[in-house]
Amino acid sequence: MEGQPMASAAAPELPIAPALTEGEDAQWHRFAKATMLGAALRLWAFVVVIAVAIGQQSLSDGDFDDLRDFLVQLGIAWLWRILGILAGLGILATIGAAISWRFKKFAITQEGIQFKSGVFVKKHLHLRWDRIQSVDVTQQFLARLLKMGTVKVESAGGGDSLELGLLTRDQCEGLRQAILTAENQARSGEPVRISNWETPLEGVLAPASEQPIYRLTPKRLLVSMFISPSLLSGIVSLAGAIALVVFESGAAAIPLILVLLGSIWSIIKAFANKWDTSVFLASNGVRVRAGLFSTTATTTPPGRVHAVEIYQPAWWRRFDWWVLQVTVASSATEAEEGSESSTILPVATREEALRMLWVFIPDLGVEDPDQFLEESLEGSGASARFVAAPRESRFLDPFGHKRNAMAITRTAAVMRWGGLWRRSMRVVLHDHYQSLELNAGPIERHLGLANLSLRMVATSVDTEQTHLRLADARALLWEESRVGAERRKVAEKESIESWHARVGA
Known part of the structure; x- marks a missing residue:
């Protein structure tokens, strides 16, 4: 037509990168509702830590009597008011965590793992399969009581690491296996097939694909802790504290008592972290599981x-x-x-x-x-x-x-x-x-x-x-x-x- 440019061939279409949107191949999942309780529990834990720190400082400075007099003068009414304020803050923290939970979700797609979060400031993270370094399952103390856990996905360089949880323990293991399978398929050039990881698996603690090679027995762990220097320092501190109480004053024994408590805490922490350490030969490397109160599973390629x-x-x-x-x-x-x-x-x-x-x-x-x-x-x-x-x-x-x-x-x-x-x-x-x-x-x-x-x-x-x-x-x-x-x-x-x-x- 006159006045319109003519072209001998149609212009080639530019390739369009896959958009990070909720497409048909992206099935979005939310975490367990117990996740929102973490904010309130962290608040109360912070209050307890502050109270313990104040008490410890008062003991070390010899101001315990002043602290006791202050609490007595404060009165029961003000103590109840403080507890009410803390309870209100806990409720507000729980409500905020519930709103945050509502906007937090993830999806396993052909291109990788997608993660969305944020209420006012939106965050959309896309972790490609070829950037994944390791996939581990961790269980903190509360999560273990609820039979839940978190799937931790480490990326190359550690910049875009993800923590997917809380999920049930079976779902954590199923999600871990699904991510590892998809990662291996993507690295080998095969089409990525997303398996149904929400179906509970049998044998979560020792899957058939993992072959046990080592287990730390309770007897060996107890003996190794019994002959450790931490126990020796605790015994020496206890003996010194008893001697000071008998021959001197009780206040003089406070520093040694603090050393004793520190030794006991280090022993309990080391004992809990090493408890039931088990090593397996897995499909993607050496898998280590350990922990008494909080269970951690790591994989070393x-x-x-x-x-x-x-x-x-x-x-x-x-x-x-x-x-x-x-x-x-x-x-x-x-x-x-x-x-x-x-x-x-x-x-x-x-x-x-x-x-x-x-x-x-x-x-x-x-x-x-x-x-x-x-x-x-x-x-x-x-x-x-x-x-x-x-x-x-x-x-x-x-x-x-x-x-x-x-x-x-x-x-x-x-x-x-x-x-x-x-x-x-x-x-x-x-x-x-x-x-x-x-x-x-x-x-x-x-x-x-x-x-x-x-x-x-x-x-x-x-x-x-x-x-x-x-x-x-x-x-x-x-x-x-x-x-x-x-x-x-x-x-x-x-x-x-x-x-x-x-x-x-």
Whole structure:
């Protein structure tokens, strides 16, 4: 037509990204109504913590009589008014939590997990399948009483992590399995099929796909706690408090009583966290479940393990018990905060610890691994494999200088460390550390010593070998740099299928 532009072909349509809307393929779900009780309970917990802190401060300052007189003068009427105000605040917090619960929902779609929240400030988070690092189930104390839990989904870098809950315990396990299945399908290029995770599953505590490999018995846990330094400090504090009460005044015993209460609390906390620790070989890695009041389940993918440490406290040598912990790529936040989440085996025999070491590290890069492990755990001094700390290091490390040594194999750097309180063996894979560092303080420079560090992004395993001879440290640095570059060039990665075949998962 005249006056209208002519085109020889239709203009190509631009691709449109999938919109984050409530489409037909997005079935939105809400959490359990018990979720809204958390705000009120957190408020009351905050009030209790403040009251305990005020009471503790009054005891430590000797102002307990003043606090008692203040409460007496306040009167019963004002106490009831304060309780009424707190109850009103609790009701308001519950109403606010109910409104927040109404606007909080999630969906499992072909592209990933979608999450919506917010009343005035809306939030819509889309976590793609290829960004998921781990999927775990946690149960805090209240959730465990209600037989509920939370599904925690960790993303790469930890920036978009999700906590989906509260849900029933069966739904948590079903949702976890559905997310893992969809993640594996997306990573392998298969069409993502969303399974019906709301259907209760049989055998939630030990699914058929998980094979048990370790369980911490109550007897072993009790014995390990009984011979711990925390119990010893508690006994000493109790004896000192009794002596001060008998021979001095009761107020003089208050500091020791506080130390005693702190020791008791640390023992109870460690006991509850380690209670019934069970390790399973799952389809996507090593799964650890533990907890008495609050149950936590974490999954450690074997391909993301950067370093492994096996150490033995001095008071466990009679029983030959060991601890095994790892550094995992997805647990950088926990490692920086010093969390114990990286501990896989809290109290294990030597056989159990070495078996778990092979689960994470298929090859130590030596011809006779059994003899090498024996030398790593029990050896001392220099050998054909290990470069040991010199005699001059005894001034800086009088108890452990004979054991301190380092070896570089084809696949890993192995550090042997000893001391008055514990001895350990640390394995750092060549293709996982970030950089190498050689450092020495003024005393070390005077003695001709240096420290060699394998720097990592974040680690719960100490990766520094201390007090080596300067010439040995330099030689180890250049050797590690060469072997590490070769290992990265080869880029030998054990696939999850190969791991399944090797460990029988």
